[in-house]
Amino acid sequence: MPPARASVKPSSTLLTHRSASYFPYLFATVFVVVFLDSWKRTGIAPELFFAARGREALGKFLSGMMPPELSWNFLSFLVRPALETIQISLWGTLIAVLIGFPLGLLGTHTLAVRGILNEAELQRAPVRRGLRYGVYLLARGILSLFRSIPEFVWAFMFVRAVGLGPFPGVLAIGVAYGGMLGKVYSEIFEAVNQRPLEALQSTGANKLQIFFYGWFPQALPNFVSYTLYRWECAVRASAILGLVGAGGLGQQIEISMRMFNFNEVLTILIILFLMVAAVDYLSARVRALI
Template structure:
């Protein structure tokens, strides 16, 4: 069946040519990056490399299941979980006040006069700058610094997570406050209510679900970050993986990775359960 010229013209996608041009441009921009990183996909299917990969992976089986190792693994798992949770709690203690200061949602002058006062702006700029500084440095860098300052162990990991995640949480919390309906909070402020009461009764009920969802997501990220920081001496599962790799104990590495997978899955299920309860 042949389409008439008019129907063929209507069936043609008018955005096909722009999409093609954007795709070609993206490939042209991506190619120099692949060259700079010396990425050669052909090496992945080279017979010699495949033989090396096969012998390398064979060393990771079977998983280690001895009683002594499992006891150490359980202790390291609890240490990782405690590191992530304690670091996030400390981050919340710093992120909550900074988010309230840096947000326009509770500005009394904006409610009464339509625009924030100069004093309010002077207070918000340092708070926002502090949030930028806190989240701009990765937690692994803070962990390296704190390992030198407080020594090996989970304390360095807790402090590293607390500093970096306070900047992330504070920024997103402030944006959530400003994205919800602020009319209840403004009505409370106009009636003479305090800013804390306006926040608790005017903004928090509307933002609670989104705040909880993002906080739980950051807790999952903190668990993964705790494992990574273990490679620099912050304890937990990461330090166990590092030691097992150095001793060429592939079976121990597989068992640790499986435990970490179960830990992340459990955290994800807990997050989903709490989200459903708040929905």
């Protein structure tokens, strides 16, 4: 009588390992298919850029920008829009921090629901844990909403609500960048090393002490670095928002483009470049102090 064969079923761990080993190949295949399809659907044709007609049109546009308008009257006229652009970026970034920081805290899973600050308190309180989780999801949803709508669209809506001028630009940057900052802040807080926090907890420190002496100091360098980077982006964005009437250099770019004064546009772009370079230098000096 032949010996009975034991039926061996593959374990769930083995199946998971096999499916994980196939994932890179599946991902690469999907990526290649999507890439080739998008190349066709977006009508990418590099040869058009080097065609005679394209080179001629680009040459006329660039030649129309030379030489830049450097008259004293025009440069002195740009002082106010340039200062307005800096002010829009500063106040917009400040509002973004005021929006993003609290929502980022509420949207950090290890701060709102789990982690060293919540395990002991919520271990036997499922209702409270559920409420905390609801607040966590709400904060993440608000951040997703704010950053999913481009600042250009926010500016258009705020111009309709409060009228032309710098204020709608400030609000647009504040709301859109608030969603971006909050998302990154939550990721920064999630990446904090837990060991120093456990050491503080073992000494009898309360929640606020653990956060301010253990959690926040670890996150502060990345917190400041990304905020300064967003301020630099806000300088560029505030110029673009001027195209919808939100003030700053962007509004003057639109006026010069409509009048076909491309040499004035080049001057404004040079000023904008110098402003961004100055903000980048200042940000680097601030980061070096932290």
